[in-house]
Amino acid sequence: ISGNVIIEMGAAVTTDDFFGSPTIRAAVPGIERFAANVASPPIRSRATLAGNIANASPIADMTAMLLALGARLVLEGDPGGERLVDLSGFFLGYKKIDLKSGERIRGIMIPGEPVLFNFEKAAKRARLDIATVNTALAVVTAPDGTIASARYAAGGIAPTPLRLVDIENLLTGSRPSADLAREAGRLAANSGSPIDDVRGSSEYRRRLMERLTWAHCIRLWPELKLEEELLS
Ligand SMILES: Cc1cc2nc3c(=O)[nH]c(=O)nc-3n(C[C@H](O)[C@H](O)[C@H](O)COP(=O)(O)OP(=O)(O)OC[C@H]3O[C@@H](n4cnc5c(N)ncnc54)[C@H](O)[C@@H]3O)c2cc1C
Structure with missing residues (x-):
């Protein structure tokens, strides 16, 4: 992992997948110790990063972590257009997000530079x-x-x-x-x-x-x- 590497995760990556990933752990040493702060084991095994983001709770824990990690979202439209948005610009108001009709989060990217x-x-x-x-x-x-x-x-x-x-x-x-x-x-x-x-x-x-x-x-x-x- 170097400063030029981008880590891309699919939208269906779960909270457990994220904290368990050797790639994430190399880029964010020690991040796994924060898993226990998020929900419970059954929820962490099912809840996705994209769901945590798109749910747009102002107190979503994974969203806060991904914001600090400089996440960008890959948004995929119907029938296949794609755009990149900074996670920091994705939240437009309470439970209001920059997702157009027919669009979904396809991926989440963070810089690979260790922090x-x-x-x-x-x-x-x-x-x-x-x-x-x-x-x-x-x-x-x-x-x-x-x-x-x-x-x-x-x-x-x-x-x-x-x-x-x-x-x-x-x-x-x-x-x-x-x-x-x-x-x-x-x-x-x-x-x-x-x-x-x-x-x-x-x-x-x-x-x-x-x-x-x-x-x-x-x-x-x-x-x-x-x-x-x-x-x-
Ligand atoms: C008991 C309980 C405790 C919890 N505790 C915490 C906690 O401590 N901290 C915390 O941060 N969260 C917590 N959560 C929230 C949890 O982590 C998930 O973020 C939330 O439940 C969403 O789950 P999901 O990933 O299955 O998404 P879903 O329920 O499937 O979807 C949530 C929303 O996101 C949209 N969505 C999902 N995927 C996409 C996509 N790819 N593109 C566009 N839109 C999409 C859906 O349409 C829906 O509007 C808790 C949840 C529960 C039920």
Whole structure:
């Protein structure tokens, strides 16, 4: 797998197929540890990536991960036309997607360049629950330790899953530190338009976004022991 390689998955790839794939695991080392955050074993064995995306839930976990992984969709029309869309542009509004009549998702493509990846999900139960908010961060680090590129996704803070470009711009070119994590957390807390509902208040969601952003930084760069500064 190199920077120029694209991984293409068919629409019927299941959640289990995805986390079990040696190709995905090589491009996103450690991604399999997040499988348990998604639904339950029977659901993961059946639920497809395309179904998770087209269902257009603002808190879909696979969608958040695929957004951070820079996914593009191959859409196939009737009688055979094809177009490519960025997953980040696919969600037009609450449960509204950029799929024309007669079109279906034929494939999902992600860059094969290996990334550092983390996923965080806050829910009322630790397992088998849908998210109050979820977020995924994928970064590539440069040899000098700075962040060469970053993709940050969040769900549960807007009518659609989001890419948070402000945070991506902040991280890109920066060196990981507690101050950077705090600034990214501040941006995350002020992103989207979270609402109050049975899973939590808008204020709680903003606070979660701040803390889950810190969690991304703590987990992506354990050698920096950022928790000692952030959580003291
Ligand atoms: C009990 C339970 C718990 C769950 N927990 C979680 C969870 O924790 N996290 C999470 O992210 N999700 C969760 N889900 C959702 C699950 O992961 C699936 O995303 C969802 O059930 C869709 O399933 P499916 O893939 O069979 O799609 P389907 O039900 O077959 O389809 C869903 C929608 O997508 C459309 N669609 C499917 N394939 C395509 C295609 N190729 N092109 C265009 N449109 C298409 C269908 O027309 C339909 O509108 C849960 C579901 C259940 C039932």
